Amino acid sequence: VRNVYHDELDAVTASLVEMAGLVGTAVRRATVALLEADLDKAEAVIDADEHIDSIYRATDARVFNIMARQQPVAGDLRIVFTSLRMLADLERMGDLALHLAKIARLRYPSSAVPQELRPTIREMGEIAERLVAKVGRVIAEQDAEQAAELDDDDDDMDALHRRLFTLMLDPSWSHGVEPAIDMTLVGRFYERFADHAVSVGRRVVYLVTGERDAPPAPAVLVQSSSGVMDG
Amino acid sequence: VRNVYHDELDAVTASLVEMAGLVGTAVRRATVALLEADLDKAEAVIDADEHIDSIYRATDARVFNIMARQQPVAGDLRIVFTSLRMLADLERMGDLALHLAKIARLRYPSSAVPQELRPTIREMGEIAERLVAKVGRVIAEQDAEQAAELDDDDDDMDALHRRLFTLMLDPSWSHGVEPAIDMTLVGRFYERFADHAVSVGRRVVYLVTGERDAPPAPAVLVQSSSGVMDG
Numbered sequence: 001v002r003n004v005y006h007d008e009l010d011a012v013t014a015s016l017v018e019m020a021g022l023v024g025t026a027v028r029r030a031t032v033a034l035l036e037a038d039l040d041k042a043e044a045v046i047d048a049d050e051h052i053d054s055i056y057r058a059t060d061a062r063v064f065n066i067m068a069r070q071q072p073v074a075g076d077l078r079i080v081f082t083s084l085r086m087l088a089d090l091e092r093m094g095d096l097a098l099h100l101a102k103i104a105r106l107r108y109p110s111s112a113v114p115q116e117l118r119p120t121i122r123e124m125g126e127i128a129e130r131l132v133a134k135v136g137r138v139i140a141e142q143d144a145e146q147a148a149e150l151d152d153d154d155d156d157m158d159a160l161h162r163r164l165f166t167l168m169l170d171p172s173w174s175h176g177v178e179p180a181i182d183m184t185l186v187g188r189f190y191e192r193f194a195d196h197a198v199s200v201g202r203r204v205v206y207l208v209t210g211e212r213d214a215p216p217a218p219a220v221l222v223q224s225s226s227g228v229m230d231g
Numbered sequence: 232v233r234n235v236y237h238d239e240l241d242a243v244t245a246s247l248v249e250m251a252g253l254v255g256t257a258v259r260r261a262t263v264a265l266l267e268a269d270l271d272k273a274e275a276v277i278d279a280d281e282h283i284d285s286i287y288r289a290t291d292a293r294v295f296n297i298m299a300r301q302q303p304v305a306g307d308l309r310i311v312f313t314s315l316r317m318l319a320d321l322e323r324m325g326d327l328a329l330h331l332a333k334i335a336r337l338r339y340p341s342s343a344v345p346q347e348l349r350p351t352i353r354e355m356g357e358i359a360e361r362l363v364a365k366v367g368r369v370i371a372e373q374d375a376e377q378a379a380e381l382d383d384d385d386d387d388m389d390a391l392h393r394r395l396f397t398l399m400l401d402p403s404w405s406h407g408v409e410p411a412i413d414m415t416l417v418g419r420f421y422e423r424f425a426d427h428a429v430s431v432g433r434r435v436v437y438l439v440t441g442e443r444d445a446p447p448a449p450a451v452l453v454q455s456s457s458g459v460m461d462g
Contacts, residue, residue, distance in 0.1 A: 064312060071302035081295060084312075088319070168408055177399055177411045184415040 005070045008062065012083050013139060015059040019090040020136030022052050024129055026097035027193065031125025033104035034186065035118060037111040045101035052094040059087055078210075082203045086139065089196040089203075093132065096193045103182055112182050114175045117167055121183075124160050124190040127153055131197035138201060144208035150201035157194040161187050236301045239293065243314050244370060246290040250321040251367030253283050255360055257328035258424065262356025264335035265417065266349060268342040276332035283325040290318055309441075313434045317370065320427040320434075324363065327424045334413055343413050345406045351394050352414075355421040358388045362428035369432060375439040381432035388425040392418050 026045045033042035063084055066072070072080055103112050113121050131153050138147045164187045167173070168180050257276045264273035294315055297303070303311055334343050344352050362384050369378045395418045398404070399411050 064308070067298075067312075068305045068308055074299045077295070077299055081298075081315075084315070085319075088316075165412065168412065173408060177404060177408060180408045180411050181396065181399065181415045184412045185419065188416065188419060 005066070005072070005076075008066050008070075009076070009079060009083075012059055012062055012066070012080075015055055015062070016083065016086055016090060017136050017140045019052060019055050019059075019087075019094070020132055020139060022048065022055070023090055023093045023097060024132040024136065026052070026094055027100070027125065027128045027132060030097045030100035030104065031122070031128070033101050034112050035122060035125075037104065037108050039105060039108045042101040042105040042108070045097055046105070049094055049098045053091065056087060056091040056094075060084070063087070079207060082207050086200050086203055089200045090135075093193050093196045096189045096196075099189050100186060103186060107182070112179070112186070114179050114183070116172075117164065117183055120160055120163050120167065121186065124157060124164075124187070127157050127160070128190055128193050128197075131157075131194055135197050135200045138204050142204060142208055144205045147201035147204040147208075150198045154194045154198045157191060161191050236297070236303070236307075239297050239301075240307070240310060240314075243290055243293055243297070243311075246286055246293070247314065247317055247321060248367050248371045250283060250286050250290075250318075250325070251363055251370060253279065253286070254321055254324045254328060255363040255367065257283070257325055258331070258356065258359045258363060261328045261331035261335065262353070262359070264332050265343050266353060266356075268335065268339050270336060270339045273332040273336040273339070276328055277336070280325055280329045284322065287318060287322040287325075291315070294318070310438060313438050317431050317434055320431045321366075324424050324427045327420045327427075330420050331417060334417060338413070343410070343417070345410050345414070347403075348395065348398055348414055351391055351398065352417065355388060355391045355395075355418070358384055358391070359421055359424050359428075362388075362425055366428050366431045369435050373435060373439055375436045378432035378435040378439075381429045385425045385429045388422060392422045 026048055029041040029045045032038050033045065063080055067080060070076075106112070131150060134146060134150060134153070137143065138150070164183060168183060173180070257279055260272040260276045263269050264276065294311055298311060301307075337343070362381060365377060365381060365384070368374065369381070395414060399414060404411070
């Protein structure tokens with residue numbers, strides 16, 4: 001039975017999909033800003049974050065009102081709970097794109113990315129974009145199959161993250177400490193971005209299949225003295 | 232009027248306080264593990280994380296059941312919503328302590344912390360411990376005044392985080408890239424730990440005063456070529 005209540009839930013879903021679109025634009029621009037030292041792109045990401053946050057707040061308030069007025073029962077309650085978490089994931093992904101843009105701005109007019117790391121950062125950016133585009137589709141279509149694919153994309157991100165450490169620890173690294181600090185943070189931001197995308201995917205799987213979600217597995221990549229390892 | 236419903240809410244609060252205690256132990260041990268290359272302490276943190284996660288899951292399920300059975304009205308609903316977020320903050324703080332411990336374990340039998348960074352890391356650890364102890368009290372006592380103090384403690388953490396970058400970028404830095412990568416991650420983990428503590432504080436202020444919380448301000452510290460700056 002369609003009613004005002006379900007219209008409200010649809011509006012929440014539409015906001016989540018809109019946020020995924022905005023976060024996708026943000027991370028695409030942030031990657032260009034980093035690689036091309038494009039200050040306009042960096043500023044565009046920084047300016048747009050307030051819009052993402054405002055959708056976050058409005059949607060959060062909408063969910064609260066749904067709960068207060070409609071007192072949903074178990075099945076719908078699961079949707080509401082899960083929506084709140086996807087909302088938090090997407091808001092955080094927006095912040096991570098913002099952090100990337102701020103590093104680009106800080107190093108302008110230079111590129112923050114040393115030459116030999118450019119292909120790796122470019123690929124990390126592409127995967128981030130692909131992940132968030134998939135997140136938007138998965139939310140819109142409640143597609144558990146596509147949601148499960150997000151884990152594989154995240155594996156690709158982890159492999160690139162390891163490669164980043166390998167390159168920085170190579171004896172041929174000539175850029176010193178400052179770019180290593182920058183790239184450690186940049187790598188971490190892309191990796192966390194991917195983690196949150198996976199987290200959204202798991203929440204959709206939970207919604208569709210009822211399979212309870214655990215908190216996201218703690219993932220931290222740290223390099224060992226003899227190469228890299230997944231901590 | 233006391234009833235089963237309020238007993239359930241009290242049980243949620245008790246679980247949050249318990250988690251704060253466990254997370255406090257975790258971050259204290261992780262700091263010792265980093266500074267003293269204490270493998271037992273690192274392993275203890277790593278082993279204890281599953282317990283924190285299990286309280287997270289049980290409390291999350293409890294909140295869901297409260298909502299499904301009791302259909303709380305606006306005032307109580309605010310408590311329930313806020314509890315869910317504090318729960319997520321504390322779970323994440325536990326993960327960050329875990330990440331610190333894993334870096335300590337990775338560098339064992341060496342200490343991950345170069346000599347000249349030891350005082351800074353020690354202080355970051357002390358602030359992290361103080362923050363989470365305060366978080367536990369603030370949740371237990373619904374103390375908005377103490378909650379507001381968390382912001383000041385976080386300012387101290389940010390100052391130490393900036394000092395960390397200054398020390399790594401000093402011309403006298405002789406440790407090369409690998410410890411710089413480690414310490415960039417360690418600094419980030421302590422800083423995020425503090426951010427989540429502040430976030431809990433804001434949520435308690437919101438609960439007590441009704442003042443609506445914004446998403447946590449995105450904070451990233453990045454070093455500029457001429458010292459440090461707060462991005």
